Amino acid sequence: MKFTVTSKGDSRSNSLAQKMRTYLQDFDLTYDEEQPDICISVGGDGTLLYAFHRYSSRLDRTAFVGVHTGHLGFYADWVPEEIEKLVIAIAKTPFQVVEYPLLEVIVRYQNGGRETRYLALNESTVKAVDGTLVMDVEIRGQHFERFRGDGLCISTPSGSTAYNKALGGAILHPSLSAIQLTEMASINNRVFRTVGSPLILPAHHTCILKPVNRTDFHMTVDHLTLLHHDVKSIQFRVADEKMRFARFRPFPFWKRVHDSFISD
Helix, strand or coil: EEEHHHEEECCHHHHHHHHHHHHHHCCEEEEEECCCEEEEEECCHHHHHHHHHHHHHHHCCCCEEEEECCCCCCEEECCHHHHHHHHHHHHHHCCCEEEEEEEEEEECCCCCCCCEEEEEEEEEEEEEEECEEEEEEEECCCCEEEEEEEEEEEECCHHHHHHHCCCCCCCCCCCEEEEEEEEEEEEECCCCCCCCCCEEEECCCCCCEEEEECCCCCEEEECEEECCCCEEEEEEEEEEEEEEECCCCCCCCHHHHHHCCCCC
């Protein structure tokens, strides 16, 4: 089996990453940064997001596992004290694959058929370059509302515990193939109205945002910050691709939610 190790970059994470690489090579596993069967992320959720985007073109062939060296993460489920146990599990045990839904983002431009496609593990956000964001929101090809406010956040189930939660969105279990649209400070008065609630869209529903008066937007796709000019529309849907996690033991989602937000 071929493997790679991605590190957060601090001294502790680098040391653990090097130790795991040495141990796994001692078990005759092959280190391969280009075409790994398994990618080990050492750091936190941000490190795993970086690894996901690095290998987003081979998600059907690469599985991910995380070791967290900081606060408990939603994606990193092993601690530094367990790396020997994890190494043995990787080297000797067939792993279970758990798949998480991803968000597909397609930005289309005013000047013809050009478009840009992204995949997000957590979420994508859209904001105006300055002032109020004004967007027509279409769902399944039908006009739903004209949004006015600070911005919109479209998240995956696994990303629903991140920025989406801070905006008052619901927490979705990653077994649900869905995306969630959440408002940022919408304008609601006698003249302008939005639904004012998060919308949960199933896999067969597509959401399209169409600019009303401006065509330049700030966007994020997970940790990436982007500026797009001359935008015609932004399309969101559940991606055909899945995020594949290598599981060597149970990692209950609701326990992670409890430990992250409720437990002392």
